Amino acid sequence: MSEQRLRINSENVVHETVDGELIAIDLTGGSYYSLSGSGPAIWTLLLGGASESEICAALAVTHVGDPETIRSAVASLIEELLESELAVPGEGPGNGPAPDAPAEKAAFEMPKLERYTDMKDYFLLDPIHEVDPVGWPRPAA
Amino acid sequence: MGEAPAATTQRDLAGEYLDELQARFEQAADGRLLAQELEIGGLPLSLRFAGEAMREALLAPFAHLVTSGGAPAALSISVFDGASTGVEAPLPAWDPVDAAPGTNPVARLRSARACVLAAAGTGAVTAAEPGRGQAAFYLPDAARISPIERAAPLREALQLLMTPHGRWLTHAGAVGRKGRGVLLVGRGGSGKSTLALACALAGMEIVADDYVLLENDPLENDPPLAHAMQSTAKLTEDSARRLGLGAGTIDPAGFEPTLEGPAKALVDIRTLAPGRMRRGLQIVAVVAPALHGEAEVALSPISAAEGLRAVAPSTIVQSGFHGAAALAALGELVRAVPSYALRLSPDPAENVEAVDRLVSELG
Structure with missing residues (x-):
């Protein structure tokens, strides 16, 4: 299991969770995503920075499920998140020790990440170019 | 993109551009300022036009929001064009963004104080200081206003001014x-x-x-x-x-x-x-x-x-x-x-x- 720490790509991605479904929008590419099942719980762990093994350890405390199923699901989701650049390699201390056990554990549900690209063409037609903070200075004439 | 000289790294180029754009507006509006009070988002807002050309080009879509004034407007947008006033927007302090035909890419420069948006397709420039409720909007020519601007006039300026008020x-x-x-x-x-x-x-x-x-x-x-x-x-x-x-x-x-x-x-x-x-x-x-x-x-x-x-x-x-x-x-x-x-x-x-x-x- 990978010890590589990852984090959500918060510079380029905004997200909101409603009724257990997380909506993430990629501000640089125009795609947007829906993450359901136990995916939002994994996303929350990644917000603070976490490795695959840390995520599995935390889910073992908060969720009920077959450890191998959870490990495999976490690995797959991490791969998808990295591929779509919703998550990026991170450093730092992460979330710290695994959370305390809740009064009642949630059943682990397979995370489902869906990608929507119907805004992509629209976005690419009229993009906003972030200019360098120091001004993207004009080259000397 | 070139390396920025070290001396410029602390400059607020967005704020400086806004100040210069506002100064150009004052120059353009000298002797022909036309102010119109509106209520947008439940808030008083003053549109300040440098002459009739931009007022005629942009005010009609806001006619339903016109008020007779009263409460002093905390928000204002200064609006001018180059062709009718002879005053142009300052040159951008950044490389221009190329616009392919039919597109309108926007260069955005931000600082803690100000935000500048320069649209490559239409030549429109919006600059705002949301914290002070002030914005300026420039178009090259009020008589040649593009469908993009006419469909949703002052959209970016309004967005920048309204967001701090929860709109x-x-x-x-x-x-x-x-x-x-x-x-x-x-x-x-x-x-x-x-x-x-x-x-x-x-x-x-x-x-x-x-x-x-x-x-x-x-x-x-x-x-x-x-x-x-x-x-x-x-x-x-x-x-x-x-x-x-x-x-x-x-x-x-x-x-x-x-x-x-x-x-x-x-x-x-x-x-x-x-x-x-x-x-x-x-x-x-x-x-x-x-x-x-x-x-x-x-x-x-x-x-x-x-x-x-x-x-x-x-x-x-x-x-x-x-x-x-x-x-x-x-x-x-x-x-x-x-x-x-x-x-x-x-x-x-x-x-x-x-x-x-x-x-x-x-x-």
Whole structure:
């Protein structure tokens, strides 16, 4: 299991969770995503920075499920998140020790990440170019 | 991109550009300042024009928001063009962005104090200091204003000034009855403009077909509010035909290509449906229309997450500002009111009836 720490790509991605479904929008590419099942719980762990093994350890405390199923699901989701650049390699201390056990554990549900690209063409037609903070200075004439 | 000289790294180039643009406005407006007081998003706002050319080009879509003044406006937008005043915007302090034909890429320069947006296609420049409630807007030539600017004039300036006051620019229309209504959401081409205008033509109240300012908590326990911006709407030729609009109601510029797809023409909702425009509506539901060929109209509840998926992407991707906070505001909206999918019929009257029924049931 990978010890590589990852984090959500918060510079380029905004997200909101409603009724257990997380909506993430990629501000640089125009795609947007829906993450359901136990995916939002994994996303929350990644917000603070976490490795695959840390995520599995935390889910073992908060969720009920077959450890191998959870490990495999976490690995797959991490791969998808990295591929779509919703998550990026991170450093730092992460979330710290695994959370305390809740009064009642949630059943682990397979995370489902869906990608929507119907805004992509629209976005690419009229993009906003972030200019360098120091001004993207004009080259000397 | 070149290396910035070390001495410039602490400069606030966005703030400096804004100051220079404001100074150019004062120069352009010298002796011909025309001020117009408006109420937008429930807030007093002063539009300051450097001469008649820009006032004539940009004020008409805000005529329904004009007030006689009174309370001093804390918000103001200074508006001028180069051709009629002989005063041009300062040269950008950054490399220009190339615009391919039919596109309008925007260079954005931000600092803690100010934000500058320079559109490569139209040559429009917006600069604002949201903390002080001040913005400036420049166009090269008021007489050659592009359909993009005429469809949603001053959109970026208004967005920058309204956001600190909890008014979120939202890609949606709004229609209703007796001050309460629904937000019509979805990307361009979903049918929301046609539906909104059909509702207005059938006697319903309308705030907008395409952009509103959303205020989530106007008063404790009150529903969210959709505030009006401009009274212009965009329609395809097919939509105009379905709605039975005569040539006289369509802007003389006719149907022109748009960034998002089919050619559209501008109409003024006030002319099209006299007396139906409202400055705001309390929102009781989110409705996501979708075209389905020759199907019958059908309204069905969807989850809050589906409602968010319908309204958020086009709003956030287009706005580009305050993405996380704007998405949170839309999340608050879909938690506060129910969401519905509306399968549109080819017959506008059936669609209006479905919306009207929903408004009366929830209102």
